[in-house]
Structures are given as structure tokens and as C-alpha cells.
Amino acid sequence: MGLLTKKDAGLILDPLADNNPITIQVLGICSALAITAELKASIVMAVSVMFVLAMGNVVISLMRNIIPSKIRIIVQLVVVATLVIIVDQVLKAFAYELSKTLSVFVGLIITNCIIMGRFEAFALANGPYKSFLDGIGNSLGYGIILVIIGFFRELLGSGTLLGFKVLGDPIEKTGLYSIGYENNGFMIIPPAALIVVGIIIWVQRSRNPSLIEEN
Amino acid sequence: MLEHIELFFRSIFIDNMVFAVFLGMCSYLAVSKKVATAVGLGAAVIFVLAVTVPLNWLLDQYLLRDGALVWLGPEYADYNLSFLSFILFIATIATMVQLVEIVVEKFSPSLYNQLGIFLPLIAVNCAILGGSLFMQSRDIQTLGLAFNYGISSGIGWFLAILAIAAIREKIRYSNVPAPLRGLGITFIITGLMGIGFQSFGGMLTGGDEAPAEEAVKTAQKIEEGKINKEMDENEVSYNDILNK
Numbered sequence: 016m017g018l019l020t021k022k023d024a025g026l027i028l029d030p031l032a033d034n035n036p037i038t039i040q041v042l043g044i045c046s047a048l049a050i051t052a053e054l055k056a057s058i059v060m061a062v063s064v065m066f067v068l069a070m071g072n073v074v075i076s077l078m079r080n081i082i083p084s085k086i087r088i089i090v091q092l093v094v095v096a097t098l099v100i101i102v103d104q105v106l107k108a109f110a111y112e113l114s115k116t117l118s119v120f121v122g123l124i125i126t127n128c129i130i131m132g133r134f135e136a137f138a139l140a141n142g143p144y145k146s147f148l149d150g151i152g153n154s155l156g157y158g159i160i161l162v163i164i165g166f167f168r169e170l171l172g173s174g175t176l177l178g179f180k181v182l183g184d185p186i187e188k189t190g191l192y193s194i195g196y197e198n199n200g201f202m203i204i205p206p207a208a209l210i211v212v213g214i215i216i217w218v219q220r221s222r223n224p225s226l227i228e229e230n
Numbered sequence: 231m232l233e234h235i236e237l238f239f240r241s242i243f244i245d246n247m248v249f250a251v252f253l254g255m256c257s258y259l260a261v262s263k264k265v266a267t268a269v270g271l272g273a274a275v276i277f278v279l280a281v282t283v284p285l286n287w288l289l290d291q292y293l294l295r296d297g298a299l300v301w302l303g304p305e306y307a308d309y310n311l312s313f314l315s316f317i318l319f320i321a322t323i324a325t326m327v328q329l330v331e332i333v334v335e336k337f338s339p340s341l342y343n344q345l346g347i348f349l350p351l352i353a354v355n356c357a358i359l360g361g362s363l364f365m366q367s368r369d370i371q372t373l374g375l376a377f378n379y380g381i382s383s384g385i386g387w388f389l390a391i392l393a394i395a396a397i398r399e400k401i402r403y404s405n406v407p408a409p410l411r412g413l414g415i416t417f418i419i420t421g422l423m424g425i426g427f428q429s430f431g432g433m434l435t436g437g438d439e440a441p442a443e444e445a446v447k448t449a450q451k452i453e454e455g456k457i458n459k460e461m462d463e464n465e466v467s468y469n470d471i472l473n474k
Contacts, residue, residue: 041413044255045356088353089324096317104313119363122316126356128256205250206424213410213417220409227408 026148030156032223036129037160038216039226043129046120048164048208054177056116057165059106061158067098067124068133069150075138076146082139091134092125099124129157164211172202234378237370241382244431247357248390249424251364254357258391259416268395269388271352276384278330278352279361282323283380284373286362289318319362327353357387394420 036042043064050056074094075082082090103121106114114121124130133153138146169175174182174191182196183189201207220226247253254275261271292298294315299306335342352358361383370376397419406415 038413041259042256044259045252045360048252048255089321092320092324092353093317096320100313100316103316119360119367122363123253123356123360125316125320126354126359128354128356131354204425204428205252206421206428208252209417209421209424213414213421216414216417217407217409220414224409227411 023145023148026145027152027155030152031159032156032219033226035156035160035219036132036153037157037212038219040132042132043127043157044212046123046127048212049205050117050120051161051164051208052168052172052203052205053116054162054165054169056113057161058158059110059113060117060120061154061161063102063106063121064124064127064129064157065151065154066102067095068130068154069147070098071095071130072133072138072146072150073143075134076141076143079139087139088131091131095125095130129153160212160215163215164208167211168202168207171199172207174198234375237375237378238382239433241379242386242389243427244433245364245383245386246390246427247360247383247387248420249427251360253360254355254387257352257355258387258394258420259413262391262395262398262416265392265395265399268391272384272388272391274352275355275357275387276381278323278327278358279380279384279387280377281330281380282326282358283361283365284377285322285326286319287365287370287373287376289322290315290366294318315363315366320359323358323362324353357383390423393423 030036034040037044046060046064050060071091071094075091078090099122102124103114106117106121133149137149141149166176169177170181174180182191184192202211245251248255248258257271262268290298292301294311296310296312297307298311299309331342361380364383365376365379370379394416398416401415401419410418
């Protein structure tokens with residue numbers, strides 16, 4: 016591994032599958048679902064969360080010994096809110112259209128439970144380097160689910176990926192559409208995201224039965 | 231008056247916090263195992279939304295938006311502080327939640343016993359911050375409407391968590407495929423309920439969609455039938471708990 020010891024690598028790799036923030040820890044669902052109708056928005060959201068979580072984890076971890084535990088929630092909220100404002104201003108400056116699509120959901124990264132959850136569970140008890148790796152790992156796990164949902168919803172719902180018409184043109188009837196394929200409008204509406212997450216959980220737990228819950 | 235009624239029904243049914251914009255999903259999934267606790271959390275959310283949305287409306291109107299500082303004097307007319315809204319909104323919410331907790335504990339210990347454990351959870355509930363951010367982005371005009379928006383979106387959230395808690399209590403007795411148990415089936419049920427709520431979308435469009443209106447109406451009738459049934463079921467199971 017070179018740079019990373021085995022334990023450090025575990026910090027990054029565990030959240031990708033067996034300790035995934037969305038499907039196992041049930042954190043950060045709120046923003047995961049609303050913006051996944053397009054792959055592009057999902058990727059931007061994943062990158063924003065990665066920035067906020069990794070930086071926030073480092074900041075909180077550096078301050079962990081001087082934060083009085085009674086007001087730690089407010090301190091955490093201020094740190095997250097500052098980082099989110101940076102993300103929001105950068106998006107507005109360099110990707111205005113996209114920031115319109117994401118609308119209030121950039122702001123809602125503040126209350127994304129992944130962020131507070133990781134601060135509470137990890138950054139308050141560990142050093143900055145480990146917290147950084149934990150932040151990267153958890154946001155990667157979050158991002159992977161977002162990208163999977165975004166991929167299927169955009170592919171099946173609009174027949175495009177990142178805006179490219181990968182299945183042919185629905186109006187001129189080229190590609191798959193020439194043999195009678197239709198877009199599934201159901202995938203575009205918000206509730207479809209919930210059902211896709213349900214199916215991802217189903218697949219994951221069928222492959223790894225130790226994750227199955229008691230009712 | 232009419233716009234109040236419209237906003238009220240719109241935020242409960244059409245722009246429902248859970249089913250249309252997925253806000254507050256974390257606590258929605260975590261605290262919906264029992265109807266009694268779901269009712270407690272739902273009531274606390276209505277209460278906090280009703281307090282924080284009008285407060286943040288005042289902040290937005292007189293401090294944050296473009297030209298809001300003009301009441302200080304004409305030379306302040308050019309200031310636009312809206313980039314600060316995230317941090318101010320979340321600070322207001324966190325402070326209000328803390329304050330409400332203290333006040334409720336002092337004046338109504340019985341209410342505190344019911345709501346108390348949920349109040350800290352609420353500061354980081356996305357539905358609360360979402361309420362304020364949507365209030366800002368939808369440009370709600372008056373303080374009264376902001377108050378209305380807070381209460382009605384809280385009621386929408388309450389309705390959603392009550393319904394899912396009732397369903398989860400019943401589903402314990404059914405044979406769900408093992409990998410779907412718990413979280414998986416809850417997601418899928420929420421998705422199905424969301425599709426049901428989508429049909430309320432036709433409720434307020436009125437004459438705009440003249441040809442489709444008939445279809446929408448029939449769909450709505452069917453849906454209403456279903457929802458009523460669901461509500462009755464909730465009522466029954468809630469009564470059961472009370473009786474126990």
C-alpha cells in the first residue's frame with residue numbers, strides 16, 4: 016500500500032460496501048434522492064459532499080480537544096455551514112445552470128446526516144489524518160450509491176448519460192428506438208429514486224446475508 | 231384568504247416534505263418503528279417549523295436579501311447578504327430548538343417528557359432547514375403566509391411519518407423476503423406512497439389543464455379513497471395503542 020497502512024486503507028474501503036453510509040448506516044438519504052434524476056447532478060453532489068465531509072472532518076478533528084461538549088452541535092453546524100457556503104458560491108460562479116438544478120439541496124448538505132454522523136462518531140475521537148481518510152471513504156460510499164441511482168434513472172428515464180443520447184434519438188427513431196423501445200417516464204419522477212434504493216439494498220443484502228435485519 | 235388555503239393544501243399534499251422533496255428522511259426512517267414515537271416526533275417538527283420559518287422569513291426580509299438593509303438608510307440599499315443565509319438560518323434553528331427545549335421543560339414538564347428526547351434530533355433534521363430554504367427560494371410574500379407554510383409543511387411531514395409508522399407496525403406480521411426486511415421494504419413502501427401522492431398534483435391546476443381534468447379527477451377520487459382507508463387504518467392502530 017505504501018502511503019496507507021492496512022488499517023488506514025480499511026477506513027476508505029469499508030464504507031464503500033459493508034458499512035455503506037446510505038444502505039447500511041441509513042445516513043444522508045435526504046439529499047441522495049432528490050437530485051439523482053440526472054447523472055451529472057449526482058456526480059456534482061457527490062463531489063461537493065466529499066469536499067465538505069473531508070475538510071469538515073479535519074477541522075473538527077483539529078479542534079476536538081478545545082470544543083466544550085455542551086455546545087459541540089452548534090460548533091459543528093458553523094463549520095459545516097461555512098464549508099457549504101464555499102461550495103455554493105463556487106457552484107454559482109462556475110456552474111450556474113447546475114446550481115439552479117441542485118437549488119436548495121446544496122444548502123441541505125448542512126443537515127445531511129452523514130456529515131454530523133461522521134463528526135460525532137469519528138472526527139471527535141480521532142486525529143486529523145485518520146479523520147480525513149474516514150471523510151473520503153464515507154463520501155465515496157455515499158457518492159457510489161448516488162452515481163448508481165443517477166446512472167439508472169437517467170439511462171432508463173431519458174435514454175441519455177451525462178446528456179449524451181446513448182440509446183439513439185427518440186424523435187427520429189434511431190438506435191434502440193427504431194425497434195420500438197420507449198423511455199420509462201416513471202424513472203424521472205421523485206418516488207422512483209426510493210424504489211431504486213430499495214432494489215440496491217435488496218441486491219446488496221442478498222449477496223451478503225450477514226447484513227439482513229431482524230424485522 | 232384564498233392564497234392561504236391554496237398554500238396550505240399545496241404544502242401538505244402536493245409539495246409534501248417527504249414524498250415530493252425527500253426532506254427529513256433520516257429521522258423519518260429511524261423513528262418510524264412505532265406509531266406513538268412517530269406522533270411525538272411529528273408534533274415536535276410541526277412546532278419547530280411553525281416557529282423557525284416565520285423567524286427566518288423576518289431575517290431574510292430585513293437582513294439578507296438584495297437591498298434588505300435599506301431600512302438602515304439609503305446608503306445601505308446596495309448590500310446583498312444572501313450568501314450568509316445558510317449560516318444564519320441554521321444558527322436560528324439551533325438556537326430556537328435549544329430555547330424551545332428550555333422553555334418547554336420549565337413550563338410544561340409533561341409536554342417535555344413527550345417531546346423532550348426528540349428536540350435535539352430536530353436541530354439537524356433536514357425538513358426544518360429545508361422549510362426555511364424553500365420559503366426563501368419560493369419567495370413567500372407575507373409573514374402570515376410564512377407561518378402558514380411552516381405549519382402546513384409540518385403537518386405534511388407528520389402525516390407521512392404517521393402513515394409509514396402504522397404500515398411498519400402491521401408489516402411485522404407479513405412474510406417479507408429476508409434481504410428486504412427493515413430498511414429495504416420501508417424504502418419501497420415510501421416510494422409507492424410517493425407515487426400515490428403524485429396524483430394530488432392535479433388538485434390545484436384547475437382550468438389550466440381542461441382536457442386532462444376529467445382523468446385527473448377520477449385518479450384523485452380513487453386515490454382519496456385509498457388515502458382515507460389508510461387514514462382509517464392509522465386511526466385504528468393509534469387507538470389500539472392508546473387503549474393499551
